[in-house]
Amino acid sequence: MTTRPAKDPKTGRFLPCNERARSVIRPRARKAVRNKLGELFLEDMLSAWESRGAAAIHALIEKNPNDFLKTIAALMPKDATIHANQIGEMTDEQLIRRIHTLDQTIRPFLDAQGADGTGDGDRAQAENQ
16 A cells, blocks of 8 residues: 655645655665666667668658658757868878878879979879879
């Protein structure tokens, strides 16, 4: 038989638990039940995902593309820091490697232009070299 918590007759507020009620509640047991429930829920979600996850995504794309995009947007980090130019954080060796890579990339285009810069700059000719 469960007992109802005591209320203050004037305010109607619940009164603090007495020692007997505290021993019945057992906060550790409640936490253990919550953890077990969470584990079981996640196991069931994993099972459902493994059996029908990809199909559910494809069905969502077909039926509700807006909801699919909302889901993707919700999964993205709220604060994304993009470093488009990280030169300030590079070591000297990394900078030298980057310069050499860029040099190798643009060298064919510079060669096509000619030493005096009077060439036609034909990009196709540079790419074929």
